[in-house]
Amino acid sequence: MRTSLVGILFLVGLIFPSPSYASHVELEPCIEIKYCAIAEWDVKSINEPLKEVQAIVKNIPGSEIVEIDGDYMHAEVVSKNMEFVDDLEVSYSPDTKKLVIRSEAREGKGDFGVNQKRVDSIKKDLLF
Numbered sequence: 001m002r003t004s005l006v007g008i009l010f011l012v013g014l015i016f017p018s019p020s021y022a023s024h025v026e027l028e029p030c031i032e033i034k035y036c037a038i039a040e041w042d043v044k045s046i047n048e049p050l051k052e053v054q055a056i057v058k059n060i061p062g063s064e065i066v067e068i069d070g071d072y073m074h075a076e077v078v079s080k081n082m083e084f085v086d087d088l089e090v091s092y093s094p095d096t097k098k099l100v101i102r103s104e105a106r107e108g109k110g111d112f113g114v115n116q117k118r119v120d121s122i123k124k125d126l127l128f
């Protein structure tokens with residue numbers, strides 16, 4: 001009986017892990033630079049950089065945070081005119097105090113520099 005209970009608790013822990021145990025997520029590199037931007041920053045001087053980025057992203061017009069898991073955040077940003085969806089991902093590594101931000105268009109042949117501007121704007125708001 002005791003072994004069964006321990007086994008069940010173990011399985012529940014595997015199926016529903018605690019968010020506090022989520023680790024740093026490596027973001028995919030940009031394949032097509034025409035519609036993708038990625039940057040990595042040293043954020044040693046910021047106490048809770050992921051929370052600060054979340055606050056910045058919430059203020060981006062058309063943005064919606066769709067996932068927060070430990071040191072990872074995923075948001076969708078819908079363009080005002082064309083209604084294209086861009087994926088904005090943020091990953092923080094507490095060990096190295098590095099923050100990686102990636103913004104990529106889901107469709108299209110180019111983004112007119114929107115994703116790079118978004119990444120630059122987040123950096124400006126976060127670091128300056």
